[in-house]
Amino acid sequence: MAKSQKTPKAPLATPTDIDSNSALTVAEALNGLLADHYALYLKTKNFHWHVSGPHFRDYHLMFDDQATQILGVTDAIAERVRKTGNTTLRSIGDIARRATLKDNNADYVSPADMLAELREDNLKIVETFRAAKDLAETAKDNATSGILDDWQDQAEERAWFLFEASRNG
Incomplete structure (x- = not known):
């Protein structure tokens, strides 16, 4: 028989001023960003695994670099949520409920379509970072507001690289 889980006697109470x-509103926005980062990570790895064609090596390496960067942000987002006294994602189902980026389960995606789809997803994340920054500033959550700038810059850079890689020279 499985051991039953005990309910904690007190909620996770991280001290914050x-x-x-306001902290909950910011945490909800961050949890949405976290879910989108997991969705984008998996899509980027999917394209990394399935890219083909004359630019295979370049795209394969770029997708892997970007996936590593995206995954690297996930822990920082989740820890920021916890620092404000809130809880973060707990499961794949939780991610699926909160993610706004669409999955791509196609058997084949052309390299050009991969670049375009990832670029658009990164630009959607940039928009979401801007909205989260507005919420953080309203909440006077300066730490979240500041770190969002770095994460937004990373997403903008990924979108830029994907755009440049898609251009016909």
């Missing part, structure tokens, strides 16, 4: 409602 940010108003709890």
Whole structure:
């Protein structure tokens, strides 16, 4: 028989001076970003695994670099949520419920379509970072506001690389 899980006697209570409602609003935005980062990570790895054609090596390596960067941000996003006294994602189902980026389960995607789809997904994440930054600034959550700038810059750089790789020279 499986051992039953015990309910904690007190909630996870991380001390913060940010108003709890404001912190929750920012945490919800961050959890949405976290879900989108996991979705984008998996899509980028999918394309890394399945890219083909004359630019195989370049795209294969770029997708792998970008996936590594995307995955690297996930822990920082989740830890920021916890630092504000909130909880973060707990499961694949939680990610699926919160993610706004669409999966790509096609048997074949052309390299040009891979570049375009990943570029658009990164630009959607940039928009979401901007909205989260507005919420963080309203909440006077300066730490979240500041770190969002770095994450947004990374997403903009990924979109730029994908755009440049897609150009016909």
